[in-house]
Amino acid sequence: MTNDKLSLLVEAVATRRDRQAFSALFGHFAPRLKGFAMNRGVSAAVAEDLVQETMLTVWRKADSFDSSRASVPTWIFTIVRNKRIDLFRRETYPEVELEQAAEQPDDSQPSDERTELAELTTHLHHAMQTLPSEQKAILQQAFFEEKSHRAIAADLGIPLGTVKSRIRLAVNRLRDALPEEHR
Amino acid sequence: MISHHPGEELFVDYVAGALPEAFALAIATHASLCADCAHRIQTIEAIGGDLLANVLPVPCSDDALANVLARLDEPDAASRAVERRPFQSGSHNLPSPLNRYVDRPLHRLPWRTIGRGLFEEFQLPLTGQDSKAALCRLPPGMLVPHHVHWGAEYVLVLDGGYQDGDKQFRRGDFAALDLGDTHQPNVDPDKACLCLVVQDAPMWQSMLVDPFLRL
Numbered sequence: 111m112t113n114d115k116l117s118l119l120v121e122a123v124a125t126r127r128d129r130q131a132f133s134a135l136f137g138h139f140a141p142r143l144k145g146f147a148m149n150r151g152v153s154a155a156v157a158e159d160l161v162q163e164t165m166l167t168v169w170r171k172a173d174s175f176d177s178s179r180a181s182v183p184t185w186i187f188t189i190v191r192n193k194r195i196d197l198f199r200r201e202t203y204p205e206v207e208l209e210q211a212a213e214q215p216d217d218s219q220p221s222d223e224r225t226e227l228a229e230l231t232t233h234l235h236h237a238m239q240t241l242p243s244e245q246k247a248i249l250q251q252a253f254f255e256e257k258s259h260r261a262i263a264a265d266l267g268i269p270l271g272t273v274k275s276r277i278r279l280a281v282n283r284l285r286d287a288l289p290e291e292h293r
Numbered sequence: 294m295i296s297h298h299p300g301e302e303l304f305v306d307y308v309a310g311a312l313p314e315a316f317a318l319a320i321a322t323h324a325s326l327c328a329d330c331a332h333r334i335q336t337i338e339a340i341g342g343d344l345l346a347n348v349l350p351v352p353c354s355d356d357a358l359a360n361v362l363a364r365l366d367e368p369d370a371a372s373r374a375v376e377r378r379p380f381q382s383g384s385h386n387l388p389s390p391l392n393r394y395v396d397r398p399l400h401r402l403p404w405r406t407i408g409r410g411l412f413e414e415f416q417l418p419l420t421g422q423d424s425k426a427a428l429c430r431l432p433p434g435m436l437v438p439h440h441v442h443w444g445a446e447y448v449l450v451l452d453g454g455y456q457d458g459d460k461q462f463r464r465g466d467f468a469a470l471d472l473g474d475t476h477q478p479n480v481d482p483d484k485a486c487l488c489l490v491v492q493d494a495p496m497w498q499s500m501l502v503d504p505f506l507r508l
Contacts, residue, residue: 129362136358141350148351158353165361170369180335184342191310191341201314201421204321207389208331234339235347253309253344259302277302285336 111138113231116182117175124172136165139183143190149254163197164190181231230288237287245280252277295327295465299447303469304330308337315424315491318390318417319447319467322489325388326465387451391489394418394426399487404430411435414490426491431455435480444493446470448478453486455479 116138122131140161147157167189175185188205195203238246251262259277263270299307299320306312307320324330387395394417395402404413412435417426428451431437437455447469454463455478462468462478470476480486 129365132365133358133362136361140353140357142345142348144353145348145351146345149348154351157351158357161353162357162361162364166364169361169365180338181342181346183346184339187341187345188338190345191308195310199421199423201423202393202419203310203314204318204390204393206321206324206331206334208328209325209388230336230339231343234336235343238340238343249305249340250344252305252311253341258311259306274300274302277305278300281301281305281337281340284340288336 113181113183113228117177120168120172120175120182120185121177123169124175132165132169135168135182139168139186140165143186146190146254147194151255160190160194160197164193167193178227181227184231233288234284237284240287241280241283245276245283248273248276249280295463297460297462297466297468298327298330299323299467299469301333304333304337308334308341313424313493314419314421315417315426316445316447318394318419318426319449319489319491321390322388323449323465323467325390391417391428391451395428399428402428411438424491424493426489429488429490431478431480431486431488433480433485434482435486437476437478437480439475439477442470442472442474444472446490446492449489451487451489453484454481455486456481 111134116135119131119135122128123135143161143164144154144157147160148154152160164186168186171189175182180188192203192205195201241249248262251257251265257265259270259273263273266273303312303320307317312320324334387399402415404415406412407414412432413430415428417428419426431453433453447467448462449468450462450464450466452464454461454466456462457468457476457478468476
């Protein structure tokens, strides 16, 4: 399903409480959420609990989704992250809320945010495919397994400093692959 | 002008959910003051979205959808973490992520004096137990006693500033210290310095026996 189609489904849930649209979202994301959760080693049963709680949050917070700021997968990624931390660690996970008076980037120009975001998503996907395998592996360890740098270093048998620099290299490489205005 | 930002790997940790609450709070608060870093976080969140979108799907049980549909009408039960409404502090504007842990204006917080009058602190009521966060108010010109770090610590300046070696830290500036690091911050002479200081819990306990602070 394309990101545009997914956005329309979320919109239908937000504005009309459309259960068919929600079921379509469930059909698309539940197996991916389950796969994502099981990658960190939780059982199928626990993963399904997390999937259920996450999709319930999608239903409840559909009106907070802003298609100009993030794609639906990105939005749901942050929901499952916060839900996982809430359920398993019993912690709050603070979110960024940019101040009105915050320092603005130097090149603030008005633009079509939705188009920008679609381009960013496409470029990022291609950039992810071309990452060197050791950098991609490090990112996957960080995202899927939520390991501390020390744990990743121990697991891969590499120095702690190497973990940090590979993460920096990976993210910088991804940024460099993006067009100027998205960096 | 913010000069000192968290490293890229800290943003990855933040977005991946790998940071304890206090450390995540420091990162989120810095990014709430710095549009560039808020943008960096957005890009890294998009990485998470791409990984989720392309992960190998695992089929759910046959009644999974039906179970969720049956719950759509239930009232929104409180999550296990305490839902905090942000407090609008009129006198001193704390960035939004902090407002969720502060329920009154700064001058009415129960500040605790540390080290027989060295500085004041207010420990934030975090939901989690594995880390500590405090607002620290350091008097003008204070030279923080030389101390070694036994664990990780982040310092985010909220008001005023300090000098550390040849580096100047002002509102929004971020410093990360690790095991074995030492520093000796010198608060600017004209104004008190308000910071957010976050630490691993064991480090917090070791601070209690730091001879310089004589707690």
